[in-house]
Amino acid sequence: MTHRVDSIQLPHSTLGTHRRVLTHHFGQAGARPKAYFQASLHADEWPGMLVAEHLIRRLQAADQQDAIVGEVVVVPVANPIGLSQHVSGRFLGRYDLLDGGNFNRGFPDLAASAHKRVADMLGDDPATNVDHVRHALRDAVQELPIERERDGLVAALLGLSIDSDYVLDMHCDDEALVHIYAAQHHQDIAVELGADLGADVVLLEQEAGGAPFDECNAGVWWRIRDRLDESRPLPLSCFATTVEFRGRADVSDALAEQDADNLMRFLQRRGVVTGSAQPLPKARHNGTPLDGVDIVRAPGVGLVAYQKALGSRVRSGESIGDLIDPMAEDPATARIPLISRADGILFARLASKMVRPGQSLAKVAGSVPLPHRKQGNLLES
Numbered sequence: 001m002t003h004r005v006d007s008i009q010l011p012h013s014t015l016g017t018h019r020r021v022l023t024h025h026f027g028q029a030g031a032r033p034k035a036y037f038q039a040s041l042h043a044d045e046w047p048g049m050l051v052a053e054h055l056i057r058r059l060q061a062a063d064q065q066d067a068i069v070g071e072v073v074v075v076p077v078a079n080p081i082g083l084s085q086h087v088s089g090r091f092l093g094r095y096d097l098l099d100g101g102n103f104n105r106g107f108p109d110l111a112a113s114a115h116k117r118v119a120d121m122l123g124d125d126p127a128t129n130v131d132h133v134r135h136a137l138r139d140a141v142q143e144l145p146i147e148r149e150r151d152g153l154v155a156a157l158l159g160l161s162i163d164s165d166y167v168l169d170m171h172c173d174d175e176a177l178v179h180i181y182a183a184q185h186h187q188d189i190a191v192e193l194g195a196d197l198g199a200d201v202v203l204l205e206q207e208a209g210g211a212p213f214d215e216c217n218a219g220v221w222w223r224i225r226d227r228l229d230e231s232r233p234l235p236l237s238c239f240a241t242t243v244e245f246r247g248r249a250d251v252s253d254a255l256a257e258q259d260a261d262n263l264m265r266f267l268q269r270r271g272v273v274t275g276s277a278q279p280l281p282k283a284r285h286n287g288t289p290l291d292g293v294d295i296v297r298a299p300g301v302g303l304v305a306y307q308k309a310l311g312s313r314v315r316s317g318e319s320i321g322d323l324i325d326p327m328a329e330d331p332a333t334a335r336i337p338l339i340s341r342a343d344g345i346l347f348a349r350l351a352s353k354m355v356r357p358g359q360s361l362a363k364v365a366g367s368v369p370l371p372h373r374k375q376g377n378l379l380e381s
């Protein structure tokens with residue numbers, strides 16, 4: 001039996017308190033492939049926590065049958081700092097109340113630091129190069145500056161994930177279908193994971209912007225590769241993805257059991273766990289560019305009434321609902337249609353029906369990059 005539970009204590013930011021990150025480890029340390037899962041880095045997104053709980057049960061059962069080939073690390077509660085943030089009885093876990101920063105942005109780019117460490121060691125053997133780079137990445141994480149509690153959290157999570165073959169960061173949207181974000185480089189495996197998860201949408205980006213956790217783990221490989229000539233081959237050795245397990249309210253054993261079963265099949269398919277993964281389900285979505293997602297924003301203040309359900313096909317120029325000014329003196333002038341600029345699938349909506357001007361209300365995944373999405377960060381703040 002290999003299952004081990006551990007924890008990492010974070011530097012404290014208030015007297016008399018210490019938070020910790022709890023970790024579950026399966027398989028031998030250093031065995032390959034290594035898969036890393038974390039849930040609820042945005043601390044008010046809870047479906048992933050329940051998926052993690054069911055996944056840990058399944059990994060325990062696999063471990064009892066000596067079926068763990070590689071190494072698996074599961075962090076069921078990735079953000080104990082955010083979990084402490086309550087304001088007037090409301091849970092606020094997306095942004096750090098200390099400075100307003102989004103907990104899933106601003107992860108460090110380790111490429112320069114790791115490259116400097118290995119530049120003289122890399123040769124013509126790809127596997128040896130991968131080993132050197134993983135070692136350098138672990139060292140680079142060790143030397144990240146730690147001042148605030150959140151710096152400690154960043155270093156703790158990256159210390160667990162950075163040398164993984166597979167990194168799954170489990171989030172959710174407000175009201176949504178299962179969807180995943182990954183890099184264009186990894187389209188094949190992203191679509192495979194999407195098929196196993198029954199994902200309705202797979203979003204692929206060149207560079208999402210904003211430095212989220214998944215891109216920190218995966219992107220360092222192509223950023224180092226870009227610094228190398230052809231005589232020093234470096235395979236992209238980490239597939240990292242953000243998995244959105246539906247909406248905030250979609251916390252149920254029935255869904256989490258199904259999701260955990262699907263993740264176990266992915267682990268079997270990828271050789272992390274032995275056993276027959278069974279044939280890959282037919283993919284519901286083969287991947288579309290992240291800059292093909294239109295984010296429908298509120299054209300003013302008011303109430304929202306949607307006319308399109310999640311999963312609806314929407315045409316460019318079509319309305320998905322109305323923004324309503326309940327203070328309009330003439331109801332005939334009270335409504336503004338909410339127009340999609342993409343042809344595609346309505347896969348996420350804001351749950352709150354009272355909105356501010358400019359607030360993002362809905363996401364429509366189209367297959368064609370949109371001109372207005374070419375600039376700036378592609379992810380919401």
Ligand SMILES: [Zn+2]
Nearest residue numbers: 042045171172
């Ligand atoms: Zn999130």
